[in-house]
Amino acid sequence: MTENEIDKFIERNLKSKPNQMIDTETGLAALSQIAETAKKQSVEWALVGGVAMHLYGSSRLTKDVDVIASAILDLDSEKNLGFGGKRYQIAVKEKEVPVDWIVRNDTARKFYEKALKQAHKLSNGLPIITPEWMVILKYIAGRFKDQQDAVFLLKQKNLVNRKTVKKYIIEVAGGEFWALIASNLQRWYDLADGKITTEKEDYETGKI
Secondary structure (H helix, E strand, O other), rough: HHHHHHHHHHHHHHOOOOOOOOOOOHHHHHHHHHHHHHHOOOOOOEHHHHHHHHHOOOOOOOOOOEEEEEOOOOOOOOOOOOOOEEEEEEEEEEEEEEEEEEEEOOHHHHHHHHHHHHOOOOOOOOOOOOOOHHHHHHHHHOOOOHHHHHHHHHHHHOOOOHHHHHHHHHHHHHHHHHHHHHHHHHHHHHHHHHOOOOOHHHHHOOOO
């Protein structure tokens, strides 16, 4: 591309993708607004996703606010989420913040319901998914960035109780399911403990 073409390319991206990354403060402000509606409608909810990762110490970027909830809100939505739930747009100052209000309607539903039931309330009243359930839900989501998030959480001293992760999975899905996924979770544990690296895994799986 020429310099002029690069300028035009970037201008088009800025116009077509106005909802870029949000900071923690903006995400929490959007959450505070939608929480009022949830309270009025007696809907239980808890923070998960990128903004939750911020609160657990991660500096990774996020474009939206993710929430696990017990029911859909009676609000105008931008779209339905493919795995269950709605995306709402919440105005914070001059920015529109996407809030993914997750109510799973697929085979992962029971995991999300249990995670919501066992959410931790911070001293300010904000409900957030526990570190153990964050790791489990990251495994279910299965994207590379979810692995990165999970490994970050697992690296934090005394944050994630790995025995509790196993306990929760068995409680929800049974010992056979645990046996199926244990080796994959162990790989995450080994990454967090520095026993293997992502580069080594990439070479072994032929990704590079």
